[in-house]
Amino acid sequence: MCHATCSFGAHGDRRIELDPTSSTLTVGRDPSSDVVIADRKASRLHARIERHRDKFVLIDLSSNGTYCKVDDEPEMQLRREELILRGRGRISFGHPHAEDPTEYLEFTCLD
Numbered sequence: 666m667c668h669a670t671c672s673f674g675a676h677g678d679r680r681i682e683l684d685p686t687s688s689t690l691t692v693g694r695d696p697s698s699d700v701v702i703a704d705r706k707a708s709r710l711h712a713r714i715e716r717h718r719d720k721f722v723l724i725d726l727s728s729n730g731t732y733c734k735v736d737d738e739p740e741m742q743l744r745r746e747e748l749i750l751r752g753r754g755r756i757s758f759g760h761p762h763a764e765d766p767t768e769y770l771e772f773t774c775l776d
Contacts, residue, residue, distance in 0.1 A: 672773045673700070673714070688716040692758065692770065693727075704768050706759025714750070721750045721774055729759035750774050 673681040673690065681699065683690060692700045693711035702711060708727040715722050725731040725743035734740040735754040740761060755762060756770045 672775075673770055683714065683716050683721060690714040692756075700770060702758050702768055704758055704760075704765065708759070711758050712756070721772075723748045723750055723756065727759065731759075732757040732761050734762060 673683075681690060690700065691698045691710065691713055692702060692707075693709050694702055694704075694707050695709040698710070706729050708729070711725075711727045712731050713724045713726065715724060723731065723733060723743065724747050725745055731743045732740050733743060733748055733750075733754060733756050735750070736752040740757075741748070742761075750772055751774055753773045754771070756772065757765075758768070758770075762769055
């Protein structure tokens with residue numbers, strides 16, 4: 666049995682945890698998203714984070730791309746791609762974090 670968890674912090678103090686009982690997190694401008702992003706460069710359904718067995722996968726569904734910074738690695742852009750989240754990092758929607766650091770999602774994934 667897998668015991669991995671991934672925690673997300675969005676918009677200040679809000680904490681979300683994906684574990685064996687919750688397997689998908691939606692992010693976008695649409696009010697029905699689990700995490701609603703106000704940035705105009707974000708798509709209505711911008712990205713999903715899914716649990717795949719013992720891994721957490723960031724899936725870009727957007728027009729402008731999703732930017733992800735993992736630990737000490739350089740920030741990378743996803744365009745209709747997937748990335749396995751690991752360690753700690755942050756996700757920006759539609760632009761690099763440095764371009765507008767006001768709205769992003771931090772993550773911590775533990776085994």
